[in-house]
Amino acid sequence: MHPLPRALQPFGPLSDEEQRLLEEVAVTTQRVGADHDLLSEGDNPSHCLVMLDGFACDYRLLADGRRQIVAFHVPTSVCGLPSLFLNRLTCSTGTLTPATVLRVPCAAMRACAEHSPRLGEALWRAALVEAAASRAWIANIGQRTAYQRTANLLCELVSRLRAAGLADGFACPLPLTQADLADALGLTAVQVNRTVQQLRSDELILFGGGVLAVRNWRALRRAGGFDPAYLGQPAATTRRKKAAVAPRDARRALREEQRVQAQRP
Amino acid sequence: MHPLPRALQPFGPLSDEEQRLLEEVAVTTQRVGADHDLLSEGDNPSHCLVMLDGFACDYRLLADGRRQIVAFHVPTSVCGLPSLFLNRLTCSTGTLTPATVLRVPCAAMRACAEHSPRLGEALWRAALVEAAASRAWIANIGQRTAYQRTANLLCELVSRLRAAGLADGFACPLPLTQADLADALGLTAVQVNRTVQQLRSDELILFGGGVLAVRNWRALRRAGGFDPAYLGQPAATTRRKKAAVAPRDARRALREEQRVQAQRP
DNA sequence: CGGAATGTTGACCACTGTCAAGAGCGGTGG
DNA sequence: CCACCGCTCTTGACAGTGGTCAACATTCCG
Numbered sequence: 001m002h003p004l005p006r007a008l009q010p011f012g013p014l015s016d017e018e019q020r021l022l023e024e025v026a027v028t029t030q031r032v033g034a035d036h037d038l039l040s041e042g043d044n045p046s047h048c049l050v051m052l053d054g055f056a057c058d059y060r061l062l063a064d065g066r067r068q069i070v071a072f073h074v075p076t077s078v079c080g081l082p083s084l085f086l087n088r089l090t091c092s093t094g095t096l097t098p099a100t101v102l103r104v105p106c107a108a109m110r111a112c113a114e115h116s117p118r119l120g121e122a123l124w125r126a127a128l129v130e131a132a133a134s135r136a137w138i139a140n141i142g143q144r145t146a147y148q149r150t151a152n153l154l155c156e157l158v159s160r161l162r163a164a165g166l167a168d169g170f171a172c173p174l175p176l177t178q179a180d181l182a183d184a185l186g187l188t189a190v191q192v193n194r195t196v197q198q199l200r201s202d203e204l205i206l207f208g209g210g211v212l213a214v215r216n217w218r219a220l221r222r223a224g225g226f227d228p229a230y231l232g233q234p235a236a237t238t239r240r241k242k243a244a245v246a247p248r249d250a251r252r253a254l255r256e257e258q259r260v261q262a263q264r265p
Numbered sequence: 266m267h268p269l270p271r272a273l274q275p276f277g278p279l280s281d282e283e284q285r286l287l288e289e290v291a292v293t294t295q296r297v298g299a300d301h302d303l304l305s306e307g308d309n310p311s312h313c314l315v316m317l318d319g320f321a322c323d324y325r326l327l328a329d330g331r332r333q334i335v336a337f338h339v340p341t342s343v344c345g346l347p348s349l350f351l352n353r354l355t356c357s358t359g360t361l362t363p364a365t366v367l368r369v370p371c372a373a374m375r376a377c378a379e380h381s382p383r384l385g386e387a388l389w390r391a392a393l394v395e396a397a398a399s400r401a402w403i404a405n406i407g408q409r410t411a412y413q414r415t416a417n418l419l420c421e422l423v424s425r426l427r428a429a430g431l432a433d434g435f436a437c438p439l440p441l442t443q444a445d446l447a448d449a450l451g452l453t454a455v456q457v458n459r460t461v462q463q464l465r466s467d468e469l470i471l472f473g474g475g476v477l478a479v480r481n482w483r484a485l486r487r488a489g490g491f492d493p494a495y496l497g498q499p500a501a502t503t504r505r506k507k508a509a510v511a512p513r514d515a516r517r518a519l520r521e522e523q524r525v526q527a528q529r530p
Numbered sequence: 531c532g533g534a535a536t537g538t539t540g541a542c543c544a545c546t547g548t549c550a551a552g553a554g555c556g557g558t559g560g
Numbered sequence: 561c562c563a564c565c566g567c568t569c570t571t572g573a574c575a576g577t578g579g580t581c582a583a584c585a586t587t588c589c590g
Contacts, residue, residue, distance in 0.1 A: 135336075
């Protein structure tokens, strides 16, 4: 199947005609090397992109040169959706490995969306799922320890690579350096190194040579508190119904409970 | 002006007819108390919301009861855009103070967007600006110290409240507890307390009694490395053109430069 | 065969979390 | 009117996660 309709398919079924429409829109591909900026903060790009091959990320550079990666792009990901309707990007997109991308003119993409509502909805869902992932990313960095964070991120990457059909079971290509992971996790490369070693010695993963293999998926998920719901994939497990308690009360009750249990012995 | 068109106006000019359309769609308001969930993770709500009065936030609860706030909603904010096209929310929205909200049926909102492309684009921009804010939030939490983070968040809040017309110069209502800020910043309440005190003693802010007053806007902005571009507001200052250097090279060069400077004395 | 990028390790320490207690303040009910 | 209660803010002591710095090992590539 053509890469553009395939990239949007997870976000809503498309008719044959809609697929053909998309195929006509996206015709130019581009090969770029590693560490190459595909989209730059402040630009007003005329194209958005589909990753055909290679890995990329969205990142923001701080004044002191530190880099925060805010999203990863794996093959089949659509990048640059903000440029469809905003005239100034607020974060950059760069490759992490050599990559091949499909360039899709924004104007044509918008025209398609206006012409076919279902296609427009698919684009909406793609953007909203990405936004949901960002919010999950915030919670990951804001609340979890290095070990938990790393486990969680690896879970996300494996899930997405599996969904993209790039994994062999729970093993997948993951040509990211530990420094890349560090910039994504808000940690230093040294700390990521130690954390990865611990994940290895806990027999949760194998990671090296551009390949990640999960040895114990359940344990890795639990370690990272990973819930795939935000990826837009149907949850594999049954969701437990949340108690209908006001949030602050719930937390208070929980703390109370823990205090009581602590007094128990 | 009616609150719904006013909420969307910053994201694209609307014709009189489009404004009237929106007024007809949004007719029911709702008063709720503090700490009340407006939208819950896992739900498929039939309405999205416009904040008329009061403060709210989007948050995710972790398994251990910790809360990460991923976005604040101030009066005039639109909440719940994801429910327009996703059938399962992945984060909750709850009030932080008593609040009044306008309930907008999702189906009607979608119909409006389909009927009027300009209106649809305004919705797109609203969602994309929110997504951009999430990414900035990630960078804030991932890379900055408590002091910088807090300064940055306060800058964002003041900017948005000013844009909403709720500020008097650089003073604005901000009825958030230090615990709320802590949950937003990925810090503890104790640490936020100490940080706020430092911001006060540095004569950057006054904060208390539900009011925030910025005493030194430039210094606060510098302290937080705040760049308002992502809020969709035209940047107040001239943007400096970024050097056309590959990111990794740029960082390497920067580190090199710092090392050299460190050797200087 | 070098040289650069990446991964690994150790020593040290600072920022931030944790725990605990107390102060101030406003609301509520007797 | 006052006492009480809960929430928020504040402060101190202490601990620990993770950062910094620096060196070395290893792999990859031209």
